[in-house]
Amino acid sequence: MDVNLDFTTEERKMLLEEMQLLEHNISIYSWGLRGFKTYVSGVFTLPLTNFMQTIGYNKKVLNLKKSDIVILNIGCRDDTDNDYINAELFPSLGEMWRILMGKQKIKYDLFLNICNEDKNILEVADGIILSHVLEHIPLNLALIALKNCFKYLKKNGCIRICVPYLGKYQQPPNIPYEKAKNMLAINTVIYCYGHKVMYNAELLKLLMAEAGFSQIEEVNFEEGLLGISDLPERQSESIYLTGVKI
């Protein structure tokens, strides 16, 4: 039976291909051999990060840096070409292998699991950048993560949080192909990249307040506290919130 789908044959082909890609990307993080490999590769990452925190590695690095102003860029990944103190999880097994082979280098300063309090670096930071990290943290740990950030800040220190925002996808042009593509993009943001939770400004403000932050504000790209740290590639899909420890 012939069905009128409002798509051209070409659009229909492209959408089906994109759907397959989405399914493939979801499976990388969820099941199958790829999911298993991702899981095994990362299985020591958190324990080793926690271990480095416990033995005081981060404090030693901070002492060596002797920076007047400490801005922690937590969950920095490749965003290391800057003057911040960049923090990440301990490398996965795959990354360690590439490091040992000389194909990769550790470019960040601290090993920091945001969900595990590092008692050695309390009240060290003037500012904290959390760009596209919180959505990777399970909801039951999100508040703990923000409370840890609060503890790492000095008095009057500030935090800038940037997260993906589904509202940015809410008004696609009224064209069937664009609307279908948009729904695939929404599914990608929710189910891929290891994302655990989606936020809007209201939900994030609630958590930030609960963690102890004051003067919480939703701000635009590059505006407000630590606005200079915003990554242009994140602008179109993100919301930005700032808060202060008073």
Ligand SMILES: C[S@@+](CC[C@H](N)C(=O)[O-])C[C@H]1O[C@@H](n2cnc3c(N)ncnc32)[C@H](O)[C@@H]1O
């Ligand atoms: C999407 S990347 C963001 C990279 C960069 N900040 C940016 O905006 O492009 C998310 C990063 O958060 C890190 N991450 C995930 N869970 C974390 C945790 N519990 N503690 C610290 N970092 C974490 C991941 O290792 C990953 O590099």
